[in-house]
Amino acid sequence: xxxxxxxxxxxxxxxxxxxxxxxxxxxxxxxxxxxGLSGDYSEWGPPSQDGAEAAIGVINESGGILGRDAELxxxxxLSTPEGAVTGYNRIxxxxxxxxxxxxxxxxALLGTVAEDEMPTMCPACGTTVLDTEGGNFIxxxxxxxxxxxxxxxxxxxxxxxxxxxxxxxxxxGTESPANVFKDVWENKIGGEIIAxxxxxxxxxxxxxxxxxxFAGDPEAVYIGAGPQAGIPILREYIARGYDAQILVSPxxxxxxxxxxxxxxxxxxxxxxxxxxxxxxxAYSAFAAAHQxxxxxxxxxxxxxxxxxxxxxxxxxxxxxxxxxxxxxxAAQIYNIVNAPGTKVYTYADGVAAxxxxxxxxxxxPSGSIELHTTTGNLVSPKVAVxxxxxxxxxxxxxxxxxxxxxx
Amino acid sequence: xxxxxxxxxxxxxxxxxxxxxxxxxxxxxxxxxxxxxxxGGMWDLGIVGLLAIxxxxxxxxxxxxxxFEVSYAPGWPVWAGILAAMLMTGIVAFLVGLPAxxxxxxxxxxxxxxxxxxxxxxxxxxxxxxxGTVGFNSVARPFESFFQRDALRxxxxxxxxxxxxxxxxxxxRISRSGYGRAxxxxxxxxxxxxxxxxxxxxLRLQTFVLVGVAIGGIAPLxxxxxxxxxxxxxxxxxxxxxxxALVLGGIASRFGPVLxxxxxxxxxxxxxxxxVPPELRNVHVAVHPLAIGLLLVLVLRFRPEGLLSERxxxxxxxxxxxxxxxxxxxxxxxxxRLGRGDAVQAEAL
Numbered sequence: 001x002x003x004x005x006x007x008x009x010x011x012x013x014x015x016x017x018x019x020x021x022x023x024x025x026x027x028x029x030x031x032x033x034x035x036g037l038s039g040d041y042s043e044w045g046p047p048s049q050d051g052a053e054a055a056i057g058v059i060n061e062s063g064g065i066l067g068r069d070a071e072l073x074x075x076x077x078l079s080t081p082e083g084a085v086t087g088y089n090r091i092x093x094x095x096x097x098x099x100x101x102x103x104x105x106x107x108a109l110l111g112t113v114a115e116d117e118m119p120t121m122c123p124a125c126g127t128t129v130l131d132t133e134g135g136n137f138i139x140x141x142x143x144x145x146x147x148x149x150x151x152x153x154x155x156x157x158x159x160x161x162x163x164x165x166x167x168x169x170x171x172x173g174t175e176s177p178a179n180v181f182k183d184v185w186e187n188k189i190g191g192e193i194i195a196x197x198x199x200x201x202x203x204x205x206x207x208x209x210x211x212x213x214f215a216g217d218p219e220a221v222y223i224g225a226g227p228q229a230g231i232p233i234l235r236e237y238i239a240r241g242y243d244a245q246i247l248v249s250p251x252x253x254x255x256x257x258x259x260x261x262x263x264x265x266x267x268x269x270x271x272x273x274x275x276x277x278x279x280x281x282a283y284s285a286f287a288a289a290h291q292x293x294x295x296x297x298x299x300x301x302x303x304x305x306x307x308x309x310x311x312x313x314x315x316x317x318x319x320x321x322x323x324x325x326x327x328x329x330a331a332q333i334y335n336i337v338n339a340p341g342t343k344v345y346t347y348a349d350g351v352a353a354x355x356x357x358x359x360x361x362x363x364x365p366s367g368s369i370e371l372h373t374t375t376g377n378l379v380s381p382k383v384a385v386x387x388x389x390x391x392x393x394x395x396x397x398x399x400x401x402x403x404x405x406x407x
Numbered sequence: 408x409x410x411x412x413x414x415x416x417x418x419x420x421x422x423x424x425x426x427x428x429x430x431x432x433x434x435x436x437x438x439x440x441x442x443x444x445x446x447g448g449m450w451d452l453g454i455v456g457l458l459a460i461x462x463x464x465x466x467x468x469x470x471x472x473x474x475f476e477v478s479y480a481p482g483w484p485v486w487a488g489i490l491a492a493m494l495m496t497g498i499v500a501f502l503v504g505l506p507a508x509x510x511x512x513x514x515x516x517x518x519x520x521x522x523x524x525x526x527x528x529x530x531x532x533x534x535x536x537x538x539g540t541v542g543f544n545s546v547a548r549p550f551e552s553f554f555q556r557d558a559l560r561x562x563x564x565x566x567x568x569x570x571x572x573x574x575x576x577x578x579x580r581i582s583r584s585g586y587g588r589a590x591x592x593x594x595x596x597x598x599x600x601x602x603x604x605x606x607x608x609x610l611r612l613q614t615f616v617l618v619g620v621a622i623g624g625i626a627p628l629x630x631x632x633x634x635x636x637x638x639x640x641x642x643x644x645x646x647x648x649x650x651x652a653l654v655l656g657g658i659a660s661r662f663g664p665v666l667x668x669x670x671x672x673x674x675x676x677x678x679x680x681x682x683v684p685p686e687l688r689n690v691h692v693a694v695h696p697l698a699i700g701l702l703l704v705l706v707l708r709f710r711p712e713g714l715l716s717e718r719x720x721x722x723x724x725x726x727x728x729x730x731x732x733x734x735x736x737x738x739x740x741x742x743x744r745l746g747r748g749d750a751v752q753a754e755a756l
Contacts, residue, residue, distance in 0.1 A: 037688065037689075037692050038692040038693075038695070042692070046689065049688075074688070076679070076692055080639065080640075080644070081633060081635050081637060081639060081640050082633060082640065085425070085632070085633055085634075085635075086425065086426070086429065086676075089419075089421045089422050089424075089425035089426070090419070090422050090676075090679070090680070091419075092419065092421045092422070093418075093419035093420060093421050093422065094419060104637070104639060107541075107542075107544045107635060107637070108544070108633065108634065108635040108637075110544050111544070111545060111634050112634065115556050116556065127541070128541065129541060129544055133544070170528075170531045170532075170540055170638075171540055171639065172540040172541055172542070172637065172639070175539065175540045175541075176540075176541070200528060200531075
């Protein structure tokens with residue numbers, strides 16, 4: 001027993017002693033990037049990281065943050081909540097702010113980052129949990145699953161459909177928008193759901209589920225799934241020769257899905273996805289930075305502009321706060337992104353305006369980053385209808401959210 | 408400019424507190440897995456299912472009313488939540504054990520694996536109770552009103568290792584008792600054990616329920632660490648990690664599960680912390696599981712019984728005891744305890 005007790009006592013003492021250590025205020029300002037580089041989110045990982053690297057490059061090119069270099073501290077969260085907690089604890093002492101987080105990780109860390117007073121940006125979180133629970137130390141700069149659900153229902157209504165089926169994978173990221181879609185479709189629009197098929201991911205084939213969803217000859221089918229399930233479902237749809245309109249969830253807006261559906265007529269598959277502001281001067285600056293630091297033109301649909309914007313916002317907030325202290329930075333976030341203030345589109349312009357003593361209103365390549373001050377969510381995320389042309393997703397039109405469908 | 412967290416994380420207090428807490432939790436679960444699988448021969452691939460039952464029970468009963476849109480949130484205190492989790496996992500283990508324990512080895516393994524997935528699907532589909540795929544992002548923790556942030560984490564580290572110590576003491580006691588010897592006898596030669604009067608069916612069920620109850624006690628610790636109950640948390644990965652650690656540390660050895668967990672999780676972290684240039688990050692991510700597999704292969708190649716062996720644990724040096732020896736020892740122990748004969752007579756059997 002003594003052999004066991006001694007290491008245990010050592011562990012406890014170590015735990016107590018090391019906690020008294022403090023952080024590092026010298027050297028570079030370290031910005032955490034905690035994302036799924038492996039696992040379910042790995043398809044989004046590298047392009048997201050490219051967006052983040054471009055932001056760090058731009059910040060350093062413009063003189064850094066408070067005269068210090070910015071440094072990206074990359075952590076893989078394995079696309080799991082446990083990986084997010086472990087990954088965050090690996091870098092927590094080292095970083096001044098956190099970004100890159102996805103839905104699962106954000107929800108798992110919600111209480112912890114608030115407790116740690118760690119400014120945290122969610123550039124790719126759709127989770128409905130953040131509809132009400134962010135705003136103090138965690139902000140979401142992309143659309144919520146609630147928005148996606150409403151927009152998809154609105155799209156189906158505008159296309160004149162009345163009978164819709166649903167085929168939805170049972171994971172948080174896919175069920176959240178699907179449940180909103182169903183609620184809005186039935187209760188606000190008055191449409192009919194003729195089949196609501198839910199399935200567990202991980203199968204090789206989804207023949208039975210596809211059969212159930214399409215059996216009632218629906219006019220349109222809402223498919224909420226990840227790419228791994230989405231590809232066999234689409235192959236089954238093509239093989240059976242169905243012609244119902246397909247509306248897909250954001251998780252299916254990846255190149256693999258577009259390639260799998262390349263032979264379908266243009267417009268057969270529609271998706272509502274947050275879109276970039278391509279006309280903004282911020283976008284051209286972002287595209288140049290992406291080319292320079294990632295060595296390629298930016299793709300679309302991987303939240304790369306949101307990844308870029310989160311670090312620009314954090315860096316501007318640090319500049320405005322003249323500090324990297326968590327609460328001080330958090331207190332400046334709304335001052336940086338919300339009106340009133342001088343409209344700025346780049347980090348350099350933002351720093352210059354702050355140095356002149358002006359209040360600023362930053363809009364980035366992802367569009368307006370106006371945030372609700374109570375929830376930390378985007379006031380009006382820009383969403384476009386995407387369809388597949390020649391094996392790749394293409395933005396068709398920007399659609400405005402119908403306020404009457406809001407929940 | 409960017410770096411991986413790299414070596415600087417090794418000097419981070421939060422990193423160590425978090426990692427050591429996680430090691431404590433996995434160590435407790437793996438020691439319990441060792442009781443039923445290592446000594447009892449019940450290859451349980453559904454340990455995460457019991458952990459899920461315990462975690463959800465604790466979280467649901469301690470949730471304050473109105474915080475989540477669920478039908479049942481009584482807001483019990485933490486201690487009541489722990490007791491409820493232990494009770495519920497015990498009941499579920501009993502109900503699962505009744506049919507599952509009729510099967511042996513790989514059949515039992517498949518059944519327990521399936522039950523774990525059934526529990527996960529229930530967590531997804533009983534949304535009115537479990538909050539469905541969203542889960543609970545707020546979990547009641549003890550001592551929150553007494554300690555702030557880092558101090559609370561250190562306290563929970565102490566509590567976790569206190570629990571691990573208790574589990575170790577329990578398994579140590581079992582290993583030295585007639586009960587433990589009966590378990591090993593049953594594992595090595597069930598007909599012989601039966602012929603010597605060991606009530607195998609009852610012993611298996613008792614052990615399965617005992618482990619279930621104890622897992623229920625560990626589950627809240629996992630929730631305090633993770634602070635998130637969601638069906639995705641309770642995938643088979645948890646079970647595989649515990650099994651890998653058990654094989655690594657030495658199946659059926661007493662301290663092997665703790666050592667296995669420590670080596671596995673520390674090794675995993677070190678591999679994760681290797682600094683690589685950005686262009687090699689995808690390779691690094693891909694190599695990660697490969698490195699862990701390689702570690703396992705190396706250990707099994709050079710120490711087939713694991714880092715610590717059962718023989719060493721039980722002082723079996725000269726030769727490996729036959730199953731009959733183990734069975735005899737178990738019976739001798741029973742006879743001594745029941746006063747039906749002295750030890751000499753028992754050995755003479």
